[in-house]
Amino acid sequence: MSPDPWTSFLNWLQTLIVPDWNAIIQMLPLLLILGVIGPILSLMMLGQVWYLLHRRRGHVRVAEIEPTPAERNADGDAVFPPNVPFCETHAIVYPPNARSCEIDGADLSVRCPIDDTVRGADQQLCRACGTRYVLGASQAPLVVRRTGHPPAGGAAVA
Ligand SMILES: [Zn+2]
Ligand SMILES: [Zn+2]
The missing domain is CATH 1.20.5 (Single alpha-helices involved in coiled-coils or other helix-helix interfaces)
Structure with missing residues (x-):
């Protein structure tokens, strides 16, 4: 079957x-x-x-965010880069968003990159040359010019 x-x-x-x-x-x-x-x-x-x-x-x-000691020249004097907040008393360079010294709370200073005029870090306008600066807007301090416009392409910088 x-x-x-x-x-x-x-x-x-x-x-x-x-x-x-x-x-x-x-x-x-x-x-x-x-x-x-x-x-x-x-x-x-x-x-x-x-x-x-x-x-x-x-x-x-x-x-x-870390303040760093200022570089010294041959004479041992502190050298502060332009457009960066610094404390002259303690020879410390501060990040762009800092406005007062961490040691004594004193107002920081900023040196104009164009004419070397020293102004307060809380002032965005150089009194000597009239250039406006925005500290802390980016990692490299940004120089804002009124005649400037965004570059072609317009891609945001990360
Ligand atoms: Zn200081
Ligand atoms: Zn200036």
């Missing part, structure tokens, strides 16, 4: 399924690597990239 079509179909299906399961079991280590270790490695790499990006950004921020 020959089996009915349904039974023979099931038998045929079983010969298909059983070797497949064996193959899958043999491939388990590979599937483990692809399905578990792969994502873990990807996450670790993403985390590393995330960490590096944040660390880099953090370092820039720290460098921006």
Whole structure:
């Protein structure tokens, strides 16, 4: 007596399924690597990239807010770069957003890059040449000229 079509179909299906399961079991280590270790490695790499990006950004921020001792010339006098707040008493150069000395709270000074006139760091206008400066607008102190307009392309500087 020959089996009915349904039974023979099931038998045929079983010969298909059983070797497949064996193959899958043999491939388990590979599937483990692809399905578990792969994502873990990807996450670790993403985390590393995330960490590096944040660390880099953090370092820039720290460098921006830290006052640094002024450089000295051959005579030992403090040399203050133009357009940067500084305390003459303690020879410290401050970040662009600083307005008072951390040691004694005295108002900081800023030297005009055009005519070397020293003004208070809270004043944005040089009284001698009339140029307006915005301290702390970017990492490099920005010089704003009224005749200036944005460069072609207009892409924002990160
Ligand atoms: Zn000071
Ligand atoms: Zn000036």
